[in-house]
Amino acid sequence: MSDTQQGNTPEGDDLPQPEVRRSKMGVSLIWLVPIIAALVGISLLVNHYISAGPQIEVTFQTGEGIEIGKTQVKYKNVVIGKVTSMRLSKDRTHVRVVIDLEKNASEFATKGTRYWVVRPRIGAGGVSGFDTLLSGAFIGADTGTSEEDQSDFTGLETPPAVTHGAPGRRFELHTGDLGSLDIGSPVYFRRIQVGRIVSYELDKDGKGVSLQLFVDGPNDRFVTKDSRFWNASGVDVSLGADGLKLNTQSLATVVAGGVAFSDPLGPHDESPAPEMSSYTLFGDQATALAPPDGNPRYMRMRFEHSLRGLNVDAPVELLGVKVGKVVSVNLDYDPEKHSFPVVVGVLVYPQRLGKAHDKLAQVLGGDPETLFPRIMKGLVDHGLRAQARTGNLLTGQLYIAMDVDPKAAKVEFNPNGKPLEVPTVPGDFDHLQEQLSGIVDKISKIPFDSIGKNLDGSLHELHGTLHQVNTELMPEAKKTLQGVNRTVGTANDALSENSPLQQNIANTLEELQRTVRSVRAFTDYLGRHPEALLRGRGADAPPPATAPSSPKQGKEGQP
Amino acid sequence: MTDLPRAQDLGMMGCHVCRLITAYTEDPHARCPRCHNPLHPRKAGSITRAWAFLISAAIFYVPANLFPIMRTQSLLSKDDNTILSGVFELWRNGSPDLAIIVFTASIVVPVLKFCIMGFLLTSVQRASDYGPRQRAKLYRFVELVGYWSMLDVFVVAILSALVHFKVLSRVEPLPGVIYFGIVVVLTMLAAMSFDPRLIWDKRKAR
Ligand SMILES: [Zn+2]
Numbered sequence: 001m002s003d004t005q006q007g008n009t010p011e012g013d014d015l016p017q018p019e020v021r022r023s024k025m026g027v028s029l030i031w032l033v034p035i036i037a038a039l040v041g042i043s044l045l046v047n048h049y050i051s052a053g054p055q056i057e058v059t060f061q062t063g064e065g066i067e068i069g070k071t072q073v074k075y076k077n078v079v080i081g082k083v084t085s086m087r088l089s090k091d092r093t094h095v096r097v098v099i100d101l102e103k104n105a106s107e108f109a110t111k112g113t114r115y116w117v118v119r120p121r122i123g124a125g126g127v128s129g130f131d132t133l134l135s136g137a138f139i140g141a142d143t144g145t146s147e148e149d150q151s152d153f154t155g156l157e158t159p160p161a162v163t164h165g166a167p168g169r170r171f172e173l174h175t176g177d178l179g180s181l182d183i184g185s186p187v188y189f190r191r192i193q194v195g196r197i198v199s200y201e202l203d204k205d206g207k208g209v210s211l212q213l214f215v216d217g218p219n220d221r222f223v224t225k226d227s228r229f230w231n232a233s234g235v236d237v238s239l240g241a242d243g244l245k246l247n248t249q250s251l252a253t254v255v256a257g258g259v260a261f262s263d264p265l266g267p268h269d270e271s272p273a274p275e276m277s278s279y280t281l282f283g284d285q286a287t288a289l290a291p292p293d294g295n296p297r298y299m300r301m302r303f304e305h306s307l308r309g310l311n312v313d314a315p316v317e318l319l320g321v322k323v324g325k326v327v328s329v330n331l332d333y334d335p336e337k338h339s340f341p342v343v344v345g346v347l348v349y350p351q352r353l354g355k356a357h358d359k360l361a362q363v364l365g366g367d368p369e370t371l372f373p374r375i376m377k378g379l380v381d382h383g384l385r386a387q388a389r390t391g392n393l394l395t396g397q398l399y400i401a402m403d404v405d406p407k408a409a410k411v412e413f414n415p416n417g418k419p420l421e422v423p424t425v426p427g428d429f430d431h432l433q434e435q436l437s438g439i440v441d442k443i444s445k446i447p448f449d450s451i452g453k454n455l456d457g458s459l460h461e462l463h464g465t466l467h468q469v470n471t472e473l474m475p476e477a478k479k480t481l482q483g484v485n486r487t488v489g490t491a492n493d494a495l496s497e498n499s500p501l502q503q504n505i506a507n508t509l510e511e512l513q514r515t516v517r518s519v520r521a522f523t524d525y526l527g528r529h530p531e532a533l534l535r536g537r538g539a540d541a542p543p544p545a546t547a548p549s550s551p552k553q554g555k556e557g558q559p
Numbered sequence: 560m561t562d563l564p565r566a567q568d569l570g571m572m573g574c575h576v577c578r579l580i581t582a583y584t585e586d587p588h589a590r591c592p593r594c595h596n597p598l599h600p601r602k603a604g605s606i607t608r609a610w611a612f613l614i615s616a617a618i619f620y621v622p623a624n625l626f627p628i629m630r631t632q633s634l635l636s637k638d639d640n641t642i643l644s645g646v647f648e649l650w651r652n653g654s655p656d657l658a659i660i661v662f663t664a665s666i667v668v669p670v671l672k673f674c675i676m677g678f679l680l681t682s683v684q685r686a687s688d689y690g691p692r693q694r695a696k697l698y699r700f701v702e703l704v705g706y707w708s709m710l711d712v713f714v715v716a717i718l719s720a721l722v723h724f725k726v727l728s729r730v731e732p733l734p735g736v737i738y739f740g741i742v743v744v745l746t747m748l749a750a751m752s753f754d755p756r757l758i759w760d761k762r763k764a765r
Contacts, residue, residue: 016579016593017592018572019589030604030612033612034612034618037619040619041622
């Protein structure tokens, strides 16, 4: 290249002259490119700054399942932020998770917002957060009501049972112990789940548990002021004096536990209960729906005989109405009689007498405190006695029955006694024993020995008779039968097709046939030649003259 | 070697389009008498242009690295990867060879181009005497390597086209890849605007 250039050097003057056109302006537009680039860059920066939402910090017990830069924060399954960093708290008991919320989710950085980690949880109530099995854990969020800004949150360890703004109402239950209930345990109304337990805590005095439950709208209107709540947990199997009872709310409650509620039967206040109304949680449905019992009264009974089968909680019935239950069964010692009477303590709910109680109260009047002892005194004077009766023959369970026996011997009753002592009579079990012993006596009087002897003699006779039949009668009978058999055989032979008798008969019949034919021929002959009788048989006539012809011709010959 | 004469020294210059050799003129408005293409002894405003493109490229290089360039979505996870995090991911997932290739193509080469172009431009502006042959080689290297810088964009484009099983897995391009493409194009433009003859033009300043 350089060679040609060098070669051309001398002829430089002969080169064509470039044209010159003055048309272009000399401003370099190229700088627009970096300016635009800068503008784009700046706008990106500004955009990023503007779209960045607030940053918050949430503390959790554990960072399990949380991944920096990946774990999302979701509200109603919409992503509202992302975990950007995670570190241990200074005292190393917690994990501090830094979350960058999106711009439009700034209302989640306010007081009252709740955060929790949604991981797959397998509980008695089923599997929750199933989708997280595949996608990994995420952080759930729920808004609060407050407008006040907050950037530091304490995360919940379990997902909240109720999300903010969900229709429904909260109620409070009081119970002795939690049983198998837990947060999230279902609340049933007519066996349909209408709510769940949202929290529980020990009462301040430690003597009970307060539960909070949430009933979803619109079913919360079924919780009335008179509603009764009972523990529907597990299978309620009770083997009592009134037999075997099995009751369960639903299969789920057997595993997970639950609470059911219902209105009591009969007239009651049907107005919906206000929020946070307080109720008692009964142990079972029967107790819950029973009419209110009022104050129980303690009474005592002494039985002089064994009370095997009488358990604590056995029913106490007055004239067949269940009015209370047994609370204690204890042995006592009577030094005079050297006996061990059984002392039974019972609780009686006077209000379960219902109208009877009200009317007695009216009649007797006076101080309501001493009303019950006075009622009892009146009843005892009229012959009220307690008795341990068998409620269930199968299990031998006993219950206490108080019945009026007008013929009962008079007994002193102290209405001021503490506790009241109800006179007793031996239970019907003792009667049963008496009856049984009577039956045993009667049975023992039956002369089994002589019956046996007589029966034995009769059997002997029968045996002899049968022997006779076998040895004497049977061979004779056998011979007879053989004779009969032979006879029948002979008859058979005689009648069989090839027997001589049959042959003879056949020959005879043939002979007879021939005879008959001869007779007919003879009579025919006589018919034609009657003179033969007189002249004897003439010479034979010549055979007929008709020419023999084929059957064909014969046929054709006939028209 | 530097003693060899240039066309300018011989009072000549050439048309870039039809290769007609004309008499030398400094006039910036001169045109080729044959094809009417603007004539100039060196590419007009080559340094300015190269600088402008280079600066623009540098500006876009920031978002190209900050924004995720692709989203890989599978049944189990969803990942947004920037160039660097993609390289880390590849390295961690046991393909260090691929990680090195991507890292070289996406990080090393662009940075190298910025440095080389910057060095060439400053050296020419200062009319440096230093190793013109080496600098010419560097320039050829930049030009050559320019096309290969699009590797990332190609990877994303090919993956998004190929991996498309809807639910099971999917690769989507994200805005970062656009900026990355712009960077590559701008660096190529910068390299093209640069007139390597300027490397040999130091005599002018003397
Ligand atoms: Zn030309």
